[in-house]
Amino acid sequence: GNSVTQMEGPVTLSEEAFLTINCTYTATGYPSLFWYVQYPGEGLQLLLKATKADDKGSNKGFEATYRKETTSFHLEKGSVQVSDSAVYFCALIQNTDKLIFGTGTRLQVFP
Amino acid sequence: EPEVTQTPSHQVTQMGQEVILRCVPISNHLYFYWYRQILGQKVEFLVSFYNNEISEKSEIFDDQFSVERPDGSNFTLKIRSTKLEDSAMYFCASSGSRAGEKLFFGSGTQLSVL
Numbered sequence: 656g657n658s659v660t661q662m663e664g665p666v667t668l669s670e671e672a673f674l675t676i677n678c679t680y681t682a683t684g685y686p687s688l689f690w691y692v693q694y695p696g697e698g699l700q701l702l703l704k705a706t707k708a709d710d711k712g713s714n715k716g717f718e719a720t721y722r723k724e725t726t727s728f729h730l731e732k733g734s735v736q737v738s739d740s741a742v743y744f745c746a747l748i749q750n751t752d753k754l755i756f757g758t759g760t761r762l763q764v765f766p
Numbered sequence: 767e768p769e770v771t772q773t774p775s776h777q778v779t780q781m782g783q784e785v786i787l788r789c790v791p792i793s794n795h796l797y798f799y800w801y802r803q804i805l806g807q808k809v810e811f812l813v814s815f816y817n818n819e820i821s822e823k824s825e826i827f828d829d830q831f832s833v834e835r836p837d838g839s840n841f842t843l844k845i846r847s848t849k850l851e852d853s854a855m856y857f858c859a860s861s862g863s864r865a866g867e868k869l870f871f872g873s874g875t876q877l878s879v880l
Contacts, residue, residue, distance in 0.1 A: 659808075691871075696873060697873050698770060698772075698857065698859075698871035698872045698873045698874065699809075699857065699859075699869075699871035700870075700871070701868050701869065744809060746809075751822065752814040752821055752822045752864060753799075753811035753814065753822060753824070754809075755811070756801075756809035756810075757808060758806070758808045759803075759808075759809070
């Protein structure tokens with residue numbers, strides 16, 4: 656069945672460092688791909704999405720490109736801030752109502 | 767921005783007891799969901815609900831689980847006889863259209879079964 660694998664955390668960075676959180680997926684066909692973020696004490700929020708191969712989702716300085724050839728949707732940000740500290744979830748959806756999530760990656764950014 | 771509200775934030779119960787987790791979705795949304803995350807594991811889909819009936823459910827959502835929209839504003843998840851393995855963070859979500867557009871999640875209810 657469909658599944659999502661993302662890198663284990665925590666990822667610990669200094670402010671202004673470059674961020675990559677890896678995400679790969681397994682699916683037949685062409686799922687839509689998402690990154691959700693959960694800030695402390697809050698619910699999951701949609702950060703960005705891509706619905707077809709080579710699409711790039713972007714929001715708040717974060718980007719992810721839908722790579723069908725490598726079945727990946729890695730999250731990147733050029734310069735992280737302390738306020739980016741959160742848990743990031745990669746997810747997919749395909750022909751159904753349900754999102755399939757990865758385990759989440761905790762990002763900790765220190766000043 | 768509108769938000770999904772879940773209560774309580776923490777619930778502790780004894781094994782075998784019934785629990786009801788409550789959610790207030792965003793008022794004009796039509797699609798409602800429950801997900802859960804056992805500590806250290808993936809966020810898992812439990813059930814989706816539309817037009818006052820379940821539209822999809824996972825294998826986790828067995829006869830011990832039920833959902834209800836009792837009054838047009840609340841959306842509840844009931845576990846009839848809790849087990850230790852039901853301990854998890856339970857997330858409610860709602861959407862104005864089918865999932866894939868934009869789901870709004872609540873901040874979750876941490877259920878601990880002792």
